[in-house]
Amino acid sequence: MxxxxxxxxxxxxxxxxxxxxxxGVGDDCAFINPTPGMSTVVSTDMLLEGRHFLPDISAERxxxxxxxxxxxxxxxxxxxxxxxxxxxxxxxxDPEWLAGFSKGLFAIADRFDCELIGGDTTRGPRAICxxxxxxxxxxxxxxxxxxxxxxxxxxxxxxxxxxxxxxxIRGHASLDAATLSxxxxxxEVPTPRIxxxxxxxxxxxxxxxxxxxxxxDLGHVLDRSGVSALVSLDAMxxxxxxxxxxxxxxxxxxxxxxxxxxxxxxxxxxxxAFIADASxxxxxxxxxxxxxxxxxxxxxxxxAGEPLNFDEPSFDHFRD
Ligand code: ADP
Ligand code: MG
Numbered sequence: 001m002x003x004x005x006x007x008x009x010x011x012x013x014x015x016x017x018x019x020x021x022x023x024g025v026g027d028d029c030a031f032i033n034p035t036p037g038m039s040t041v042v043s044t045d046m047l048l049e050g051r052h053f054l055p056d057i058s059a060e061r062x063x064x065x066x067x068x069x070x071x072x073x074x075x076x077x078x079x080x081x082x083x084x085x086x087x088x089x090x091x092x093x094d095p096e097w098l099a100g101f102s103k104g105l106f107a108i109a110d111r112f113d114c115e116l117i118g119g120d121t122t123r124g125p126r127a128i129c130x131x132x133x134x135x136x137x138x139x140x141x142x143x144x145x146x147x148x149x150x151x152x153x154x155x156x157x158x159x160x161x162x163x164x165x166x167x168x169i170r171g172h173a174s175l176d177a178a179t180l181s182x183x184x185x186x187x188e189v190p191t192p193r194i195x196x197x198x199x200x201x202x203x204x205x206x207x208x209x210x211x212x213x214x215x216x217d218l219g220h221v222l223d224r225s226g227v228s229a230l231v232s233l234d235a236m237x238x239x240x241x242x243x244x245x246x247x248x249x250x251x252x253x254x255x256x257x258x259x260x261x262x263x264x265x266x267x268x269x270x271x272x273a274f275i276a277d278a279s280x281x282x283x284x285x286x287x288x289x290x291x292x293x294x295x296x297x298x299x300x301x302x303x304a305g306e307p308l309n310f311d312e313p314s315f316d317h318f319r320d
Contacts, residue, residue, distance in 0.1 A: 003093040006121055013102040014086065014116060021083055021117045030117035032083055032133070039141070040082075041134040043073035049126040051317075053188070054169070059097045061188040062128070063104030069211065070132040071112055071192035072261040076209035078142040078197040079134035081112045086119035087129040112194055142200060142207035142265065147225035151205055151266040151292040154275060156196055156284045158237045159214065162187035163257025164245065173249050179241055190261035196286070199278035200265060207265035213256040216316070218264055219298055228297045231290035233308060251310065255300070266292055 004012065010025065018024035023031040034040050047066050049055055057065075067084065074081055086105075090097075109116060114132065165183040167173040175183065193209070200207065206225055210217050214236075222229055236254045243250065267275055272288075279286035290301075300308040 004095060004098075005093070009093050009098065010119075010121055013098045014119065014121075016106070016116065018083075018115050018117060020115055024115065024117040025119070030083070030085070032117065035135055037137070038135040039138045041074060041077055041079040041136050041141075042131065043070060043077075043134075044129065044131045045070045045073065046127065046129040057188055058104075059100030060104035063101040063106075064108045064189055065104075066128045066130055067105055067108050067114070067132070068190045068192050069261060070130045071108070071114065071194060072190070072209040072211065074132060074134040075193045075197035076142065076207050076263060077134070077136060078140060078201045078204075078207070079136040080198060081114035081194065082133045082135055083115045083117045084109070084130050084132040086116060087131075088119065088121050089124035089127040090121075091123065091126060112192065137201075140201040142197060142204050144206055144208050144221045144224040146204075147206040147221055147227050147266040147292045148268070149227055149292055149294040150268065152269050152272070152275075152288050153218070153229060153231065153264065153266055153290040153292060154286050154288050155210070155214070155237065155262055155264050156193050156279075156282075156286050157191075157260070157262040158239045158242070158285075159210065159260050159262060160236075160242045160250065160253030160257045161239050162190070162259035163213075163253040164242055164249070166257075166259075167249065167253065173245060175241070183239075183241060187259055190259065192261060193263045193282065193284060196263055196278065196282035196284050199282045200263075200267075200275075203271055203274050203278060204265040204267050207263055210258075210260040210262050210264055212258045212316070214260075214264065215255050215298060221264070221266070222292075222296070222298060225292075228293045228295040229290055229299070230293060231298065231300050232303075232305075233300050234303045235287065235289045237285065237287040237289075255310075
């Protein structure tokens with residue numbers, strides 16, 4: 001199929017009527033009317049081919065993932081999605097690819113009621129940068145900095161399947177074709193935990209979304225909150241697929257695997273019943289994996305409560 005020009009591309013694949021914004025794609029800026037009394041919450045995430053997604057990911061899944069990882073940051077703050085902008089670099093304007101990408105993108109945008117209001121389009125190595133806008137009542141923000149000694153530590157969903165997919169693709173774990181395709185879908189089609197973030201307003205003392213691996217991401221909470229943590233490795237929720245892997249693969253995927261996009265949060269033990277209600281309301285499981293203590297550092301415990309000694313660094317773009 002013939003490729004399309006820049007403005008035809010924007011018009012055909014990325015322009016839709018807007019509801020919440022009073023001006024969307026097509027002018028020099030977009031205009032939004034914020035809800036009076038609410039804070040506007042902003043977050044940006046960039047996805048580069050080879051770094052954040054495999055070159056053979058389907059266009060539709062990439063459209064989904066690009067927005068999902070941004071929405072996940074809103075979820076971590078307990079914010080409600082409003083709108084987003086899309087900066088897109090593509091080596092060529094392939095209509096088939098663009099149709100798939102915009103289909104995946106708008107499907108998740110509609111599901112979370114988040115409108116595309118503008119962006120930028122350029123030729124170059126495939127990269128996607130989304131800035132998402134959300135709303136949150138100023139007093140209800142979930143932050144990394146609020147964890148207290150004595151708080152429980154919870155995570156949503158199950159952890160480690162996305163990393164297991166990567167391990168299998170790299171030949172470091174063996175999975176049959178059907179299982180690989182299942183965990184690969186987990187890696188490429190994550191669900192942002194928006195409903196859970198909103199349900200945790202007024203309950204969680206701190207929260208973060210797990211994008212780079214639990215050890216590093218929980219580490220950010222500990223640093224910002226000035227506390228330490230004990231985490232039970234056995235308590236960490238995992239799929240039957242991951243549970244069937246050798247212990248060291250499980251540990252690597254659970255502790256340092258990235259791309260989970262689940263929420264990690266803390267709350268005082270007297271709120272356990274409310275946390276269970278929030279989980280039911282949001283339709284996602286929540287598992288207690290440890291507790292916050294005074295001091296510094298993150299320690300993992302075995303089934304008997306004995307400290308485990310291992311070094312599982314989290315993902316860092318400028319290390320390795
Ligand atoms: P300018 O040159 O003034 O920055 P552009 O010509 O780049 O504007 O973009 C024209 C319009 O199309 C703008 O409203 C911009 O927000 C929108 N736009 C450009 N690329 C995208 C995209 N990938 N998705 C959504 N809107 C886009
Ligand atoms: Mg421009």
